[in-house]
Amino acid sequence: MGRNLKNAVIAFLVALPSILFHLYFLNHYEKSSHNSPLWSWCFHHPILLANVFFFFNVNVLFWVISHIQSSHWMIDLYWTVIPVLLVHYYATHPLGQYNSWRSKIVILLTWVWSIRLAHNYFRRARWQWGAREDWRFTDMSRQYGKHWWWVSFFAIYLSEQVFLIGVCLPFYVVHSVDKPLNIWDFVAAAVCLCGIFTAYFADTQLYDFVTRNQKLKELGKPLVATLDRGLWQYSRHPNYFGEQLWWWGLVLLAWSLGHGWTFIGSLINSMCLAYVTLLVERRMLGQDYRAEAYRLYQKTTSVWIPWFRSSAIAVKDKST
Structure with a gap:
């Protein structure tokens, strides 16, 4: 086998x-x-x-x-x-x-x-x-x-x-409270869906970037140092942001059912992901061919929550 x-x-x-x-x-x-x-x-x-x-x-x-x-x-x-x-x-x-x-x-x-x-x-x-x-x-x-x-x-x-038992506590709440559907159910569902789609598009853009770099490496051409297009133009970790939206959307659902205490699982998970973010960025800076570009990326781009890039990157774009 x-x-x-x-x-x-x-x-x-x-x-x-x-x-x-x-x-x-x-x-x-x-x-x-x-x-x-x-x-x-x-x-x-x-x-x-x-x-x-x-x-x-x-x-x-x-x-x-x-x-x-x-x-x-x-x-x-x-x-x-x-x-x-x-x-x-x-x-x-x-x-x-x-x-x-x-x-x-x-x-x-x-x-x-x-x-x-x-x-x-x-x-x-x-x-x-x-x-x-x-x-x-x-x-x-x-x-x-x-x-x-x-x-x-x-x-x-x-x-x-x-982590897993904690972030899944809203599942227990959903199946232990019998209340009619309300507007918060649909708001929470929208937040969850937004998180799923954000993570999907961010991961797809990252996969395409890595695949292109692998092809460039095979051809002996210079690698692209940093992914800063698409969702990655507004956040250094949009895939992590999407994943957090999913879990916190479930917390919103549990909160609407009177069990806001379930936030503790997602909070622990978010804190862990913050540490993972630090490890990932240290790894990026440890790669010589992308260290300088990634430092600029750090200065001009939001860590998690998508936001417009600072003027420094705009000046750089105009000069190229």
Whole structure:
């Protein structure tokens, strides 16, 4: 079996323990909940049960597989999958009480977001399963050396549990509050869609830029130092901005249902992404052929929120 096919099979099978357990629970909790402490606990603690699934099925199992394969590629792929699993988990949990139309809207939006992100993941990986792991994990493995085998459990998997369970808390709220649709549902949905489309176009422009530079490199021609056209003309990280719009749109939805406390998940995620932004920019400045151009780009272009470039770039454009 080739590596690509083997990784595809692993990716499809690895989440089955949680899925099968939940399906078994749904089929047996009514008959056994009165005399089974396990089913009673699963029934009364949906968020804690989601954390148990995540801990054993992702943190432990993914971590073991990553060391067998010497690559932490799978957690990146499952960033696109876990929110879909969670939204369906909360929608099917027996404690769920919710407006069916709101649920359908959120589930549909989550699938659209997931397909967009999965498409970008496979496009960058040349449609290969497990072709590479995130460069940040590779850098950390060099940094921690022989200790990376255990540090990775906390730095990658346990931290991802905090991020993913946190940002998906609005899914729980949507499926635990039964209120009629209101104007805020449509405002939140519009914010989410705006985020999805912003991230899609930004990632597409970045992919085209990287592809063109690869062709220039093959031809032995000078590389273009900085992407500063399209959405990247107004923001240095419009893809990150779009992703944040998606998650904060869900927070707006939860807030409209009386559960504004769910902002904590998106806040932690935004803070983490701010640190990732710093790492990415340091990496850009560490590449000699683009360092000078990127410093100018930093001075003239907004970090996240799209805005007009400063006059310095306008002067530069007129002089070229």
